[in-house]
Amino acid sequence: MAEFLEFRGVSKRFGAVQAVDGVSLDIKKGEFFSLLGPSGCGKTTMLRLAAGFERPDAGRVFLDGRDITDLPPDKRRVNTVFQSYALFPHMTVRDNIGFGLTIAKRPKGEIRDEVDRMLGLIRMTDQGGKKPDQLSGGQKQRVAVARALVNKPDVLLLDEPLAALDLKLRQKMLIELDLIHDEVGITFLYVTHDQAEAMSLSDRIAVMEAGRIEQIGPPAEIYEAPRTGFVAAFIGDTNFLDGRVLDCPDREYCRLRIAGLPPVLGFNDRSILAGQPIALSVRPEKIHISHEEPEARPQRNAFPAVVEDVIYLGANTKYWVRAGGHRIQVLRQHARYVLDEKPLRWNDACWIWWHADDGFMLDPFRADGE
Amino acid sequence: MGSDPIIKRQEWLVSLPTLVWLTLFVVVPTLLVFVIAFRPANPYGGIGAGWTLENVRSLWTPGTLAIAWRTLWISLLTTAISLVLAVPTGYTIARAPERWRNRLLMLVVVPFWTSFLVRVFAWKSLLHPEGLIKKLLEAAGLVGPETTLLYNPAAVVLVMVYTFLPFTILPIYATAERFDFRLVEAARDLGARPFQAFRRVFLPGIRRGILIAVLVVFIPSLGSYIIPDLVGGPGGEMIGNKIAQRVFTDRNLPQAAALSAVLVLAVLAPLVGVLVLQRKSRKAGIVMGESP
Numbered sequence: 001m002a003e004f005l006e007f008r009g010v011s012k013r014f015g016a017v018q019a020v021d022g023v024s025l026d027i028k029k030g031e032f033f034s035l036l037g038p039s040g041c042g043k044t045t046m047l048r049l050a051a052g053f054e055r056p057d058a059g060r061v062f063l064d065g066r067d068i069t070d071l072p073p074d075k076r077r078v079n080t081v082f083q084s085y086a087l088f089p090h091m092t093v094r095d096n097i098g099f100g101l102t103i104a105k106r107p108k109g110e111i112r113d114e115v116d117r118m119l120g121l122i123r124m125t126d127q128g129g130k131k132p133d134q135l136s137g138g139q140k141q142r143v144a145v146a147r148a149l150v151n152k153p154d155v156l157l158l159d160e161p162l163a164a165l166d167l168k169l170r171q172k173m174l175i176e177l178d179l180i181h182d183e184v185g186i187t188f189l190y191v192t193h194d195q196a197e198a199m200s201l202s203d204r205i206a207v208m209e210a211g212r213i214e215q216i217g218p219p220a221e222i223y224e225a226p227r228t229g230f231v232a233a234f235i236g237d238t239n240f241l242d243g244r245v246l247d248c249p250d251r252e253y254c255r256l257r258i259a260g261l262p263p264v265l266g267f268n269d270r271s272i273l274a275g276q277p278i279a280l281s282v283r284p285e286k287i288h289i290s291h292e293e294p295e296a297r298p299q300r301n302a303f304p305a306v307v308e309d310v311i312y313l314g315a316n317t318k319y320w321v322r323a324g325g326h327r328i329q330v331l332r333q334h335a336r337y338v339l340d341e342k343p344l345r346w347n348d349a350c351w352i353w354w355h356a357d358d359g360f361m362l363d364p365f366r367a368d369g370e
Numbered sequence: 371m372g373s374d375p376i377i378k379r380q381e382w383l384v385s386l387p388t389l390v391w392l393t394l395f396v397v398v399p400t401l402l403v404f405v406i407a408f409r410p411a412n413p414y415g416g417i418g419a420g421w422t423l424e425n426v427r428s429l430w431t432p433g434t435l436a437i438a439w440r441t442l443w444i445s446l447l448t449t450a451i452s453l454v455l456a457v458p459t460g461y462t463i464a465r466a467p468e469r470w471r472n473r474l475l476m477l478v479v480v481p482f483w484t485s486f487l488v489r490v491f492a493w494k495s496l497l498h499p500e501g502l503i504k505k506l507l508e509a510a511g512l513v514g515p516e517t518t519l520l521y522n523p524a525a526v527v528l529v530m531v532y533t534f535l536p537f538t539i540l541p542i543y544a545t546a547e548r549f550d551f552r553l554v555e556a557a558r559d560l561g562a563r564p565f566q567a568f569r570r571v572f573l574p575g576i577r578r579g580i581l582i583a584v585l586v587v588f589i590p591s592l593g594s595y596i597i598p599d600l601v602g603g604p605g606g607e608m609i610g611n612k613i614a615q616r617v618f619t620d621r622n623l624p625q626a627a628a629l630s631a632v633l634v635l636a637v638l639a640p641l642v643g644v645l646v647l648q649r650k651s652r653k654a655g656i657v658m659g660e661s662p
Binding site: 051052072073074078079080082084086087088089090100103148151 | 550552553555556557558559560561562563566570571574575577
């Protein structure tokens with residue numbers, strides 16, 4: 001499918017802050033696309049550029065092949081679900097949902113039918129007469145979605161729509177949003193700082209940081225094969241081991257010199273050259289841990305370590321071990337914990353190992369607070 | 371709230387001084403005015419013995435009715451013009467950057483540093499046939515030398531709008547400042563043009579401020595005395611001037627009281643109207659004017 005909503009070299013500055021910095025991005029028709037990043041990364045500015053609330057300093061925005069950069073919000077076939085919902089307090093739920101159609105001067109009967117249909121979709125058929133301040137957070141959120149969807153926009157923009165809800169409700173609404181997307185088949189552009197939301201809903205995710213896109217891809221690709229240290233750290237947990245490339249004996253793997261450890265084998269998917277400084281990223285759940293030394297294999301990195309901290313979480317346990325001076329997090333999934341496993345205790349000597357394919361060589365990076 | 375008897379008694383105690391003050395200086399004099407309206411006048415400018423409907427009947431004369439009608443339309447027009455000017459002004463100040471807001475508000479309040487009477491006299495000299503405004507308009511060819519800017523109802527409306535504008539801007543600014551302008555964005559997002567968003571979302575959002583502004587302008591307008599007296603001339607007289615004439619020129623207190631009573635009722639009418647509206651909307655689930 002061709003690109004539907006397209007940002008081409010878009011930049012936006014607010015005073016001294018470069019909110020969006022030369023971003024190009026293609027979103028396909030019908031896609032559930034997420035912009036994921038920490039607060040201040042520029043994701044909301046991207047959304048506001050798509051909605052027409054901001055004009056880019058440079059670059060163009062296209063919708064279905066048409067340049068919409070200079071169109072005001074009311075001339076764009078795009079609707080927004082605001083983080084604060086922004087429901088009109090002086091109007092009933094019905095009038096809120098029907099607002100766009102009323103403005104478009106559609107016949108009364110048609111508005112009534114469409115609003116009824118939307119009330120059915122969000123399962124609030126009997127709540128149409130209420131005012132927004134009589135609704136719960138989840139209901140407000142659903143009305144906000146209905147109010148945007150009733151206009152049959154080309155793209156639905158969602159600005160952290162679940163951020164104001166508590167965890168339980170958030171999970172429920174997550175499923176509901178997914179169902180609504182499947183049902184209406186409209187392109188969704190979803191902005192969030194919550195990786196779980198983005199991972200569970202999206203067809204594709206763009207991870208943003210400091211006004212730039214770090215990586216675009218399906219959730220699994222973003223998680224399993226992060227391209228940058230920022231992505232690896234922001235999506236899920238990871239261990240970073242700083243070092244230098246010793247040599248690359250074949251095309252797929254490089255040997256790395258990491259202080260305190262024997263040479264470590266890393267997966268080379270970026271044609272990295274010897275001598276280059278890198279950060280090796282290994283996810284905690286990719287690392288195995290045991291009292292016994294594992295048998296040596298060509299692509300296996302194995303090191304002796306000492307258990308420093310243990311957090312038992314039921315389904316799994318988090319271990320922090322020290323190996324060659326590095327503090328490494330290990331996540332172990334339990335099968336039959338009591339019967340089969342000999343629990344690792346604090347200060348136990350142990351072995352950790354991982355397959356070379358699970359260690360990604362990224363540019364040196366330190367996440368905040370580490 | 372209020373159902374607890376102790377809290378209820380405390381509430382009464384706290385509001386007691388106000389109640390006493392209001393009773394002594396507002397309720398009792400007002401009732402006295404109503405009473406005097408039904409007494410005959412005596413030749414010495416005092417109040418005669420007995421009761422009469424003569425004063426009330428004398429209200430129903432073409433002269434008085436014309437002045438009552440003029441008082442009403444001048445007040446309505448003043449209120450309308452003030453609102454039309456104050457809503458965009460309040461909106462602009464509320465949307466201005468934070469550091470600018472106080473300066474702009476300062477400008478609104480600056481006229482209060484000068485005595486009200488002095489300002490009305492200033493207008494008088496500005497509108498005077500030899501005054502600055504008249505000369506400027508003449509130089510621009512907008513008015514002929516024959517046109518008089520002073521001593522007509524238009525001059526009264528102009529000076530009244532000037533006087534009441536700050537009182538209109540302040541309550542509207544106060545509600546506009548608390549208004550969630552994201553709602554305007556939401557309306558624009560849903561297809562509303564700027565003016566549609568303003569009318570359908572912003573205006574209902576600041577209805578409380580508008581309501582206060584209307585009361586704050588309309589009620590004092592009805593009772594204006596100094597402005598029509600100084601710039602109105604005979605064609606710009608309002609009920610306030612008539613009352614003064616009855617007291618000081620005709621020395622007929624009961625007739626003045628009858629006119630005053632009409633004015634009091636005219637002032638109470640919009641207040642009662644607002645209260646009824648509020649009760650109605652409260653029953654409908656929202657409190658009018660209360661921001662949700």
